[in-house]
Amino acid sequence: MSREPRREQLLNAADRVIQRDGPTASMNAIAAEAGITKPILYRHFGDRNGLISALTERHTSGLLAAIRAALAEPLERRDRVEHVLDTYLAGIEARPQVYRLLTHPEPGDPGGVGNALAPALRQIAEEITRAVQSQVDLGADRDLLAEAWGRGITGMVLAAGDWWLNSRPCSRTRMVQALADLLWGRLAAAADRPTPALPTPPVEPAD
Amino acid sequence: MSREPRREQLLNAADRVIQRDGPTASMNAIAAEAGITKPILYRHFGDRNGLISALTERHTSGLLAAIRAALAEPLERRDRVEHVLDTYLAGIEARPQVYRLLTHPEPGDPGGVGNALAPALRQIAEEITRAVQSQVDLGADRDLLAEAWGRGITGMVLAAGDWWLNSRPCSRTRMVQALADLLWGRLAAAADRPTPALPTPPVEPAD
DNA sequence: CGACGATGTTACCCGAGGTAACACCCCCGG
DNA sequence: CCGGGGGTGTTACCTCGGGTAACATCGTCG
Numbered sequence: 001m002s003r004e005p006r007r008e009q010l011l012n013a014a015d016r017v018i019q020r021d022g023p024t025a026s027m028n029a030i031a032a033e034a035g036i037t038k039p040i041l042y043r044h045f046g047d048r049n050g051l052i053s054a055l056t057e058r059h060t061s062g063l064l065a066a067i068r069a070a071l072a073e074p075l076e077r078r079d080r081v082e083h084v085l086d087t088y089l090a091g092i093e094a095r096p097q098v099y100r101l102l103t104h105p106e107p108g109d110p111g112g113v114g115n116a117l118a119p120a121l122r123q124i125a126e127e128i129t130r131a132v133q134s135q136v137d138l139g140a141d142r143d144l145l146a147e148a149w150g151r152g153i154t155g156m157v158l159a160a161g162d163w164w165l166n167s168r169p170c171s172r173t174r175m176v177q178a179l180a181d182l183l184w185g186r187l188a189a190a191a192d193r194p195t196p197a198l199p200t201p202p203v204e205p206a207d
Numbered sequence: 208m209s210r211e212p213r214r215e216q217l218l219n220a221a222d223r224v225i226q227r228d229g230p231t232a233s234m235n236a237i238a239a240e241a242g243i244t245k246p247i248l249y250r251h252f253g254d255r256n257g258l259i260s261a262l263t264e265r266h267t268s269g270l271l272a273a274i275r276a277a278l279a280e281p282l283e284r285r286d287r288v289e290h291v292l293d294t295y296l297a298g299i300e301a302r303p304q305v306y307r308l309l310t311h312p313e314p315g316d317p318g319g320v321g322n323a324l325a326p327a328l329r330q331i332a333e334e335i336t337r338a339v340q341s342q343v344d345l346g347a348d349r350d351l352l353a354e355a356w357g358r359g360i361t362g363m364v365l366a367a368g369d370w371w372l373n374s375r376p377c378s379r380t381r382m383v384q385a386l387a388d389l390l391w392g393r394l395a396a397a398a399d400r401p402t403p404a405l406p407t408p409p410v411e412p413a414d
Numbered sequence: 415c416g417a418c419g420a421t422g423t424t425a426c427c428c429g430a431g432g433t434a435a436c437a438c439c440c441c442c443g444g
Numbered sequence: 445c446c447g448g449g450g451g452t453g454t455t456a457c458c459t460c461g462g463g464t465a466a467c468a469t470c471g472t473c474g
Contacts, residue, residue, distance in 0.1 A: 003209075006420090006421090026461060026462085027461075027462065027463085028460090028461075028462095034423070036288070036421090036423095037422075037423065037424085038462085038463080039422085039423080039463085039464075040421080040422070040423095041464065042462090043420095043421095044462080046454095046464065047462075047463075048461095048463090058384070063291035065254055065289070074400045076307040077395070077399070078395065081394075094324045103323050115369065115373070116310050116365050116366055116368070116369035117366055117370075121366075125366070127456080132245075132297065132394070134399075134400060135396040135399065135400050136394065136397045136400055137397055137399065137400045137401070138397055139392075141385070142219070144376060144377055144381070144385060144388075145388070145393075147376065147387050148367050148368070148370070148371070148376075148382065149367075149385070149394065150371075150384065151366045151370040152363040152364070152366060152367035152386060152389055153363065153389075154366055155362040155364070155365050155366020155367060156359040156360065156362045156363035156366075157359070158362050158366070159323055159324055159328075159358045159359060159360070159361055159362020159363075159365070160355050160356075160358045160361075160362060161322070161330070161352070162322065162323035162358075163324075163355070163358040164355070166322070169351060170353065172366050172474090174351070175355065176407075178348070178351060178355040178356070179350050179359060181257050181352070181354065182352075182355075182356050182359055182360075182390070183389070183392070183394055184392050184394075184395045185391050185392015185393075185395055185396070186345075186352075186392075187283070187288075187339070187343065187356065187390055187391075188391045188392055189392070190343045190344055190345055191343075191344040192284070192342065192343070192344065193342050193343055193344045194343060194344070213451085213452090232432085233429080233430060234430070234431065234432085235429085235430075235431095242455095244452070244455085245432080245433095245435075245453090246432085246434090246453085247433085247453070247454095247455080248450080249431090249432065249433080254431075254432075255430090255431065255432090343466075401450065
């Protein structure tokens with residue numbers, strides 16, 4: 001029996017533990033769940049990072065493919081964007097624990113530290129960047145804007161989606177609308193609020 | 208001598224180490240930098256989280272206040288938004304290592320896990336939420352939109368700012384423009400790209 | 415049969431967070 | 445003068461998690 005099937009079994013075990021204990025599950029725990037001991041895990045995955053990467057890769061491939069497909073859908077742009085947003089939110093809604101993995105930046109990462117976006121998220125960001133670059137006419141600044149927006153949109157959806165998933169303030173559809181509205185410049189279009197009479201009052205905002 | 212001054216000195220030392228070694232600096236290292244040993248740190252801060260919190264609080268208060276001020280600036284809305292963006296980017300540009308702290312969600316956080324935004328960022332998000340709520344007329348959905356947007360904008364600026372800080376693709380001013388443009392609906396306004404002839408070609412995208 | 419490549423084991427190392435127990439120093443009140 | 449209490453600090457230890465070394469086993473292929 002080649003290595004591959006064993007790897008799958010180990011990943012399955014790791015998966016169950018992560019589902020149960022969250023992304024902080026120890027290697028010992030994972031090994032125990034698989035009915036074996038640590039060194040085997042290390043033989044297969046090198047280090048914890050390798051295991052986690054394999055695990056995330058496995059789970060993200062689906063979501064990533066779905067997003068890729070959504071980005072290529074032949075729709076009006078607004079509909080396409082909503083479709084992508086909905087795809088992402090549906091994905092994280094379906095498997096919250098997995099989602100935790102995606103967003104969990106590796107804690108100990110000396111040297112190459114500092115990416116606020118975990119690898120899986122970065123792939124999504126690149127996907128968006130590519131889509132914007134190829135589909136939207138942005139003039140000379142095309143490359144810069146596409147890349148900045150790719151990251152920005154990803155981060156936006158990450159943070160908003162996280163909040164939505166945790167506190168469930170509304171339906172998924174409404175959340176999609178809220179985010180699409182933001183991207184559609186509704187913040188710019190809305191009128192000023194009729195300031196109810198306060199030029200410079202000495203009240204400090206409630207903390 | 209009361210406890211407070213000592214605390215400050217210890218925080219200063221911790222600060223230097225974080226600047227030098229990043230947010231993964233060990234308690235031992237921090238103690239050594241302060242010329243003392245671990246237990247003292249624990250006496251003052253309880254645990255690592257306490258130290259980090261104290262440290263972030265200290266540094267964020269400035270940035271947070273600056274952002275609060277920027278949000279209250281009496282400008283055209285677009286200018287105000289740009290001002291806020293610039294304030295944030297300037298802040299993280301000035302002290303990159305500190306910024307790492309802000310964005311570093313506490314790794315071991317059993318139970319209440321899952322906030323993609325670190326506490327400091329969440330404060331910023333709340334600030335934005337409040338500003339939107341009080342300044343922009345969004346109709347019946349006001350509360351939902353403001354809250355979703357607060358998180359979303361914060362996440363967007365976090366991710367984009369992180370990328371900008373690491374790869375420095377352009378000046379700060381241009382980055383501010385790029386993000387403001389995104390928030391201003393330029394994604395919606397731009398024309399479709401003149402698809403250079405490809406209905407459904409069997410080429411797979413470069414990986 | 416022997417060797418190789420997989421399986422698995424126990425036992426250990428290291429570093430980091432965290433704590434216990436002890437010692438010093440100084441000031442303030444009886 | 446003396447005796448605390450509250451600050452300073454120490455050494456030595458515990459626990460737990462990532463990671464490794466060394467050893468044993470089983471099945472297959474030449």
